[in-house]
Amino acid sequence: xxxxxxxxxxxxxxxxxxxxxxxxxxxxxxxxxxxxxxxxxxxxxxxxxxxxxxxxxxxxxxxxxxxxxxxxxxxxxxxxxxxxxxxxxxxxxxxxxxxxxxxxxxxxxxxxxxxxxxxxxxxxxxxxxxxxxxxxxxxxxxxxxxxxxxxxxxxxxxxxxxxxxxxxxxxxxxxxxxxxxxxxxxxxxxxxxxxxxxxxxxxxxxxxxxxxxxxxxxxxxxxxxxxxxxxxxxxxxxxxxxxxxxxxxxxxxxxxxxxxxxxxxxxxxxxxxxxxxxxxxxxxxxxxxxxxxxxxxxxxxxxxxxxxxxxxxxxxxxxxxxxxxxxxxxxxxxxxxxxxxxxxxxxxxxxxxxxxxxxxxxxxxxxxxxxxxxxxxxxxxxxxxxxxxxxxxxxxxxxxxxxxxxxxxxxxxxxxxxxxxxxxx
Amino acid sequence: xxxxxxxxxxxxxxxxxxxxxxxxxxxxxxxxxxxxxxxxxxxxxxxxxxxxxxxxxxxxxxxxxxxxxxxxxxxxxxxxxxxxxxxxxxxxxxxxxxxxxxxxxxxxxxxxxxxxxxxxxxxxxxxxxxxxxxxxxxxxxxxxxxxxxx
Numbered sequence: 001x002x003x004x005x006x007x008x009x010x011x012x013x014x015x016x017x018x019x020x021x022x023x024x025x026x027x028x029x030x031x032x033x034x035x036x037x038x039x040x041x042x043x044x045x046x047x048x049x050x051x052x053x054x055x056x057x058x059x060x061x062x063x064x065x066x067x068x069x070x071x072x073x074x075x076x077x078x079x080x081x082x083x084x085x086x087x088x089x090x091x092x093x094x095x096x097x098x099x100x101x102x103x104x105x106x107x108x109x110x111x112x113x114x115x116x117x118x119x120x121x122x123x124x125x126x127x128x129x130x131x132x133x134x135x136x137x138x139x140x141x142x143x144x145x146x147x148x149x150x151x152x153x154x155x156x157x158x159x160x161x162x163x164x165x166x167x168x169x170x171x172x173x174x175x176x177x178x179x180x181x182x183x184x185x186x187x188x189x190x191x192x193x194x195x196x197x198x199x200x201x202x203x204x205x206x207x208x209x210x211x212x213x214x215x216x217x218x219x220x221x222x223x224x225x226x227x228x229x230x231x232x233x234x235x236x237x238x239x240x241x242x243x244x245x246x247x248x249x250x251x252x253x254x255x256x257x258x259x260x261x262x263x264x265x266x267x268x269x270x271x272x273x274x275x276x277x278x279x280x281x282x283x284x285x286x287x288x289x290x291x292x293x294x295x296x297x298x299x300x301x302x303x304x305x306x307x308x309x310x311x312x313x314x315x316x317x318x319x320x321x322x323x324x325x326x327x328x329x330x331x332x333x334x335x336x337x338x339x340x341x342x343x344x345x346x347x348x349x350x351x352x353x354x355x356x357x358x359x360x361x362x363x364x365x366x367x368x369x370x371x372x373x374x375x376x377x378x379x380x381x382x383x384x385x386x387x388x389x390x391x392x393x394x395x396x397x398x399x400x401x402x403x404x405x406x407x408x409x410x411x412x413x414x415x416x417x418x419x420x421x422x423x424x425x
Numbered sequence: 426x427x428x429x430x431x432x433x434x435x436x437x438x439x440x441x442x443x444x445x446x447x448x449x450x451x452x453x454x455x456x457x458x459x460x461x462x463x464x465x466x467x468x469x470x471x472x473x474x475x476x477x478x479x480x481x482x483x484x485x486x487x488x489x490x491x492x493x494x495x496x497x498x499x500x501x502x503x504x505x506x507x508x509x510x511x512x513x514x515x516x517x518x519x520x521x522x523x524x525x526x527x528x529x530x531x532x533x534x535x536x537x538x539x540x541x542x543x544x545x546x547x548x549x550x551x552x553x554x555x556x557x558x559x560x561x562x563x564x565x566x567x568x569x570x571x572x573x574x575x
Contacts, residue, residue, distance in 0.1 A: 184526065193443070193445030196449045196452075224548065
């Protein structure tokens with residue numbers, strides 16, 4: 001054991017009514033460099049024992065006021081001294097009765113004079129070391145207790161901080177909720193006023209305004225309409241991830257069917273062909289999954305090459321969880337030995353205009369557009385919503401594309417989709 | 426048309442704090458073929474005073490239809506709705522909630538408080554006019570309502 005703690009010298013009590021014997025004991029034990037305390041009567045010995053703790057006691061059996069056994073008996077009855085090692089030293093009582101009496105009092109030894117000083121010194125040295133090791137142990141136990149207390153205090157403090165953070169989060173969520181409501185309600189009223197009054201003016205003065213004024217009014221009304229669309233999109237975006245709807249079993253093929261149903265007009269107008277592999281069931285938020293497929297397929301239709309009908313294909317492949325990140329190599333068709341937390345890699349590929357690689361990250365940010373509204377209409381929030389939905393399900397989304405050669409949007413969804421735990425890279 | 430509602434002036438109470446929304450509604454109703462009288466009050470306290478003919482509303486006509494916004498100063502539309510629908514004298518007046526909110530909670534709450542219909546105000550004027558015309562058509566022409574007991 002490394003001696004990290006400064007252990008003070010141990011005290012050894014020597015009890016003998018004969019000053020010559022005491023001196024002899026002191027001489028023998030001097031080399032141990034411990035503190036030697038001498039008592040020449042039972043009473044004096046007891047006084048010493050009340051004042052301090054001893055590593056070992058050398059006790060003469062025959063004392064004038066009380067015998068050594070009485071003292072030992074008293075020590076054993078006190079909690080503080082019941083385990084203190086006692087070595088009886090006697091020149092008088094060599095009979096077995098006395099010896100066995102001593103051992104019944106849990107004496108560690110019963111030495112009969114004359115004895116070899118070397119043996120006494122060695123025995124005492126062993127007991128002193130034992131005592132000091134005990135002290136070290138006690139000290140370490142105390143340190144341990146203190147560090148446990150410290151740890152408990154830390155845990156308590158952290159828990160308090162965490163609870164505060166949770167309360168803060170709940171408050172800020174409630175604030176956001178309030179903000180969203182205000183945005184949806186109060187921001188739309190002035191918009192309606194702007195476009196409504198303008199349209200009333202337009203109706204009342206139909207034919208009396210010049211073409212440019214007509215165009216201005218139309219532009220203002222359209223602007224209000226776009227603002228309304230953006231507010232709605234922003235609200236929709238802010239709601240993703242705050243839905244407490246528990247995930248349920250979702251059939252991806254019926255989700256896709258629903259999304260295509262919602263996109264029916266766009267599909268028909270563009271002449272798009274949408275095909276898909278067998279798609280798996282997932283634990284997910286049904287409404288969000290419909291929105292995800294609708295946004296991705298809708299984008300694939302919207303960004304088609306002029307004069308070339310969109311061809312869109314959706315595929316799904318099983319993945320071990322370790323591969324659920326865009327940087328990992330994807331093992332081919334590992335159907336066996338899948339673990340519970342494995343997931344799926346989906347791909348939505350099109351033959352559209354594609355995306356220049358330097359913009360591949362930007363397209364998932366809110367209100368980021370790569371084209372003017374005249375080229376491609378939209379609020380610029382669809383893919384941001386997709387990313388939020390995927391993150392809400394614990395997955396990742398990214399795009400692989402070569403400009404002019406179509407794009408493939410890839411996303412992962414862990415089998416046990418969780419609301420918070422994104423897959424680490 | 427032999428609708429009995431057609432034979433007299435139809436009273437509509439609009440509870441609306443937004444002047445512009447009230448103007449748009451008035452504008453939409455200008456084109457109506459029905460003989461409409463639209464009264465506008467701007468908060469929930471006024472609305473209940475009007476309906477109970479208190480103070481300066483002592484001679485207010487009993488409305489055939491209430492158009493109720495939800496977010497109002499003083500007493501909001503939900504409280505007005507709750508009071509109207511638990512008042513034996515008022516509860517059979519149809520209440521159409523006409524509000525900007527499309528929040529599920531607001532819709533569910535309004536029907537739980539026995540709103541007769543819940544309509545979200547469109548931003549576009551043409552759609553707004555269409556909605557007001559549909560309200561008129563349905564509630565004042567198609568539907569048979571109990572005779573006003575004023």
